[in-house]
Amino acid sequence: MKKLGIIALALFIQTAFAQTNRFVYQVTMKPDASNKSDIKTENAYLDISPEKSVFYSENRIKRDSIMRTRFQSGGAIEINRDQMESLRSKINYTVEKDKKNQKTFFKDRIGRDNYSYEEDRPINWKISFETMKIGEYKVQKAETDFGGRKWTAWFTTDLPYQDGPYKFGGLPGLIVKVEDDKGEYSFDLMKNYKIADFPTLNQFGNTIKVKRTDFLKQQKKFIEDPMSFMTQGGGFMQTRVGTTGGGIAAPRGGGRNPAEMRKRMEERTKDEAKKNSNPIELQ
Template sequence: MKKLGIIAFALFIQTAFAQTNRFVYQVTMKPDASNKSDIKTENAYLDISAEKSVFYSENRIKRDSILQKAFQSGGGRGSVDRNQMEGLRSIINYSIEKDKKNQKTFFKDRIGRDNYSYEEDRPINWKISSETMKIGEYKVQKAETDFGGRKWTAWFTTDLPYQDGPYKFGGLPGLIVKVEDDKGEYSFDLMKNYKIADFPTLNQFGNTIKVKRADFVKQQKKFMDDPMSFMTQGGGGQFRIAATRGGGNQNPAEMRKRMEERIKDEAKKNSNPIELQ
């Protein structure tokens, strides 16, 4: 009986540590360089296990869930409520995975019709201050860094046993509760946390291309300069498909023009990215 009790306790401990912890951050952004009064706010998840962590938009997982149900029911994308999907649009289209064992950070984002993935090649060097304060229930300590062309101030707590944080941030002796840039254009604030059974599956539609970070930045700039070239690769099939929906009575040229205007407008609204260099 004693041996069984020890085994049961060991299994309990193993199960407890195998669980994934979800930290919910409120992300506040000013993504439009021409309109800094346009403030966007949405939630993002930082899911942490012993092996890895993943940071991504709450709206993304909600959209993925709706699409998955639509495909499972046999309806496909055409059966999805467009207004519902529009309400779940996100500025945080990227996801970030940190490999704890190998101390590597992987960034994934979409450019045009393809998904890109790169390994972050810049270390984050923190300057830890002795300054402390309370944020909510946590005692936090100040740290500062320069990263991606911005100066960042973070507040981390050792009350939680994780050396992690939102976005690409981590490497401090505790969990980052708050981090913001000195211009007040981007901030991440911890709102709550709870346990989940496992990491959700993030759907990746289209190809995934692994590149160096510098090559991703080049592709991103090309997209900002000429977004339509990325949408028409492969002979403009995307427009032919779109034009044939609804009985095929839509003009492909008009479809192209509307899409071009929409993409350029989206690019303008995201002209103040979190990383400036």
């Protein structure tokens, strides 16, 4: 009986340790360089396990859930376009950190395809002795230059995690708040709770692994000439006009000729690029 009790205790501890912890951050952004008064706010999740962590948009999970329900119904359930529009996110990327190998992977869409690259720049922190209280946590200050911005982070050792939102991490504690010096991007921890496991994120199209520099080139090319991605040879993979599986949805209403569809898609892409002309990473 004693051995059974020890085994049961060991299994309980193992199960508890294996649980995934979800940290909810409020992300505040000024994505339009020409209109800094346009402030966007939404929540994002940082799910952490002993092996890895994943940072992604809360709205993405909600949209995925709607799409999954429709798929499981065989298309019987109609999608509420207004609801889906309200769940559009400025955080279209995911960031996954491999704890064992100390690697960070960034994933985002360009056109119809998914791109993934390994972050090749270390984040070098300068830790200060300055401390304060944020909510219930005692936090300590740290600063770094990353992606063309100067960042100030406040981390806590009250929680047993050395991680943070977006690509940030590598401090001796969990980042509770991190903000750039211009006040254009900030991540603020709101709450945390345990979940059973990492959710499955829907993925449409191909996944192309590239170097970070190649990703940036493709991203720039797409913004400058989105239609080059709609023909063979324009991108790494061929992209079809009018697909609803890509980052640019097909225009509403059927029966339009291809030239009109291409024009509308190009206008929408350029409009989206303008609204996102102040990215989190400037270089």
